[in-house]
Amino acid sequence: MPVLSAQGLRRSFGAVVAAADIHIDVARGERLCLIGSNGAGKTTFVNMVTGYLKPTEGRIVLAGEDITARTPREITRRGVARSFQIPQLCLQMTALENMLLALHCSRGQRAFLRPARDAASVMRCRELLAAFSLEAHAQRPVRELPGGVRKLLDIAMALTAQPLLLLLDEPTSGVSGDEKFATMDTVMRAIERTGSEAAVTLIFVEHDMDIVRRYAHRVAAFYSGRVIALGAPDEVLVNADVRRHVTGGAHATKVTA
Numbered sequence: 001m002p003v004l005s006a007q008g009l010r011r012s013f014g015a016v017v018a019a020a021d022i023h024i025d026v027a028r029g030e031r032l033c034l035i036g037s038n039g040a041g042k043t044t045f046v047n048m049v050t051g052y053l054k055p056t057e058g059r060i061v062l063a064g065e066d067i068t069a070r071t072p073r074e075i076t077r078r079g080v081a082r083s084f085q086i087p088q089l090c091l092q093m094t095a096l097e098n099m100l101l102a103l104h105c106s107r108g109q110r111a112f113l114r115p116a117r118d119a120a121s122v123m124r125c126r127e128l129l130a131a132f133s134l135e136a137h138a139q140r141p142v143r144e145l146p147g148g149v150r151k152l153l154d155i156a157m158a159l160t161a162q163p164l165l166l167l168l169d170e171p172t173s174g175v176s177g178d179e180k181f182a183t184m185d186t187v188m189r190a191i192e193r194t195g196s197e198a199a200v201t202l203i204f205v206e207h208d209m210d211i212v213r214r215y216a217h218r219v220a221a222f223y224s225g226r227v228i229a230l231g232a233p234d235e236v237l238v239n240a241d242v243r244r245h246v247t248g249g250a251h252a253t254k255v256t257a
């Protein structure tokens with residue numbers, strides 16, 4: 001059974017068709033990358049999966065359960081976690097406090113200004129920080145941490161919920177060219193260590209084709225609200241339509257095949 005099954009999704013905003021006829025199944029442990037130029041419909045897809053936007057047609061099935069009508073909170077509780085292009089962090093709190101806050105929220109507990117520090121929660125958060133090689137930053141206020149570290153912390157926070165499915169919006173945006181592979185290696189290692197049975201299933205939006213090639217198992221190429229190609233990176237990135245509508249413009253220099 002797929003972890004996620006998007007079945008005939010459609011969504012418009014007035015005359016703009018942001019999603020049409022989208023069929024995507026994602027298997028457990030798979031890493032699916034969404035590519036597409038600005039306005040192609042990637043965020044619309046992510047917003048529908050996480051419940052922030054409702055499709056006007058189609059169904060979204062998570063591990064066999066239809067979640068199309070569920071609220072974002074209900075979908076989070078069923079195992080879908082998300083991190084954003086701009087990390088959502090409390091700057092005045094330490095990295096560990098941010099983790100504790102995320103852990104408490106993921107359990108449906110009230111978010112306190114200073115989260116409770118019971119020993120089990122602290123241990124769980126420290127383990128996750130270690131999985132992301134962030135132990136050294138645990139006691140530092142987030143405002144003092146560099147952008148790349150904040151990015152990793154944001155993803156670690158999403159994993160406190162022990163999700164089935166993790167959605168990442170441009171995990172390497174704002175990370176320097178030298179650091180981007182190291183950042184992705186860290187994320188992949190952490191994801192493999194954190195899944196309960198298999199690695200956490202991952203859907204990530206990415207504009208950097210070097211990252212897509214190296215880390216995606218499959219790629220879905222979006223154009224004008226539709227998926228114009230879906231398959232292995234080496235197939236999708238040489239597809240003529242993908243070259244014309246996705247990688248042929250601003251990202252042409254990043255495609256090496």
Ligand SMILES: Nc1ncnc2c1ncn2[C@@H]1O[C@H](COP(=O)(O)OP(=O)(O)OP(=O)(O)O)[C@@H](O)[C@H]1O
Nearest residue numbers: 013016017018036037038039040041042043044045
């Ligand atoms: N809330 C909204 N109201 C009106 N139009 C919207 C809304 N959200 C998205 N759209 C439109 O839907 C289309 C798809 O947008 P979407 O944000 O999904 O693209 P994207 O591929 O994520 O782009 P980007 O890479 O810039 O984030 C665009 O034409 C966008 O302007």
